[in-house]
Amino acid sequence: MPEPLPETAPGPEALCLGEAMIMFAGGPGPLADVEVFRRSVGGAECNVAGGLAALGVPTGWLSRLGDDGFGQHVLRDLRARGVDVGGVELDAVRPTALYVKESHDGRSRMHYYRSGSAAAAMDEQFLQRPEVRDRLARARLVHTTGITAAISTTSADMLERLASEPREFLLSVDLNWRPALWRDKDPESLWRLLKAADIVLIGADEAEVFAGTRNPDELYERLGAKTLVVKDDAHTALVIEPGGRTEVPALSVEVVETVGAGDAFAAGFLAATLQGLPMVQRLRLGHLTAAAVLTAPEDHAPPPAAEVRERLLAATDEEWAATKVGPA
Secondary structure (H helix, E strand, O other), X not given: OOOOOOOOOOOOOEEEEOOOEEEXXXXXXXXXXXXXXXXXXXXXXXXXXXXXHHOOOOEEEEOEEEOOHHHHHHHHHHHHOOOEOXXXXXXXXXXXXXXXXXXXXXXXXXXXXXXXXXXXXXXHHHHHOHHHHHHHHHOOEEEEEHHHHHOOHHHHHHHHHHHHOOOOOEEEEEOOOOHHHHOOOOOHHHXXXXXXXXXXXXXXHHHHHHHOOOOHHHHHHHHOOOEEEEEEOOOEEEEEEOOEEEEEEOOEEOOOOOOOHHHHHHHHHHHHHHOOOOHHHHHHHHHHHHHHHHOOOOOOOOOOOHHHHHHHHOOXXXXXXXXXXXXX
């Protein structure tokens, strides 16, 4: 079991709550023919945690893992990326979840093996563990996603309690709509979570499936979040908040792989939010961190160098529009 932070430690500013998975990426071709796989760590919330830490935000990841080799690899990977994992609980019975990326005919397809995972056993009591409760009391921001609400009824109940109790931190929720996970579940709990959030991040395409509209103003009215971020694929990102609306176009990117780009955008936007940057720069940092992942084969990647970020955050609109990002 990871050692908890000492009581005198300030603790992470940001916490990400959700499932991590071991990802196996196969070479090109149908899954039945692939013999060698490359291992890495995936999962929306741990992707965001790693992205926040890479941007200099003290960050922790809260979850449960199997007490197995894959769970140990997740802990080692996140520690190496600067993420606090002292709030993680290990399960001697349930396993760490897996997924496999199949690359065939120029497209990627994900195969998930997460049923009965250790993370799916998270419940309201998980929040009462001293290692978790103390971190929540010190955090400025807690981030989660609709995936965590979907993996089990107990995890949905946990998030509902997190959202409904008095809190000092900002609650950020990325919809991350996965229809397969909700096939036999009522998404009403997810609606309640989104309405309770301070910041909601949502893709225009998934909003159309989930809410029946991609109109940002209609989404803002229905969700009632204080800050709504609507991402329109490779085109633009829009924020609506009580003070008005801000829109920033995406960068021109030579895309290698799209998986994980939304998590990277969330990390950039949330890091800039915690740093108190103007809204245009929050959206720009989201685009920059997403671009770094779009140009990498994995579902997470280091952000652009600090000097590049600073230059582009301060760029004119014309300079921003002329910027192109590639794997190099």
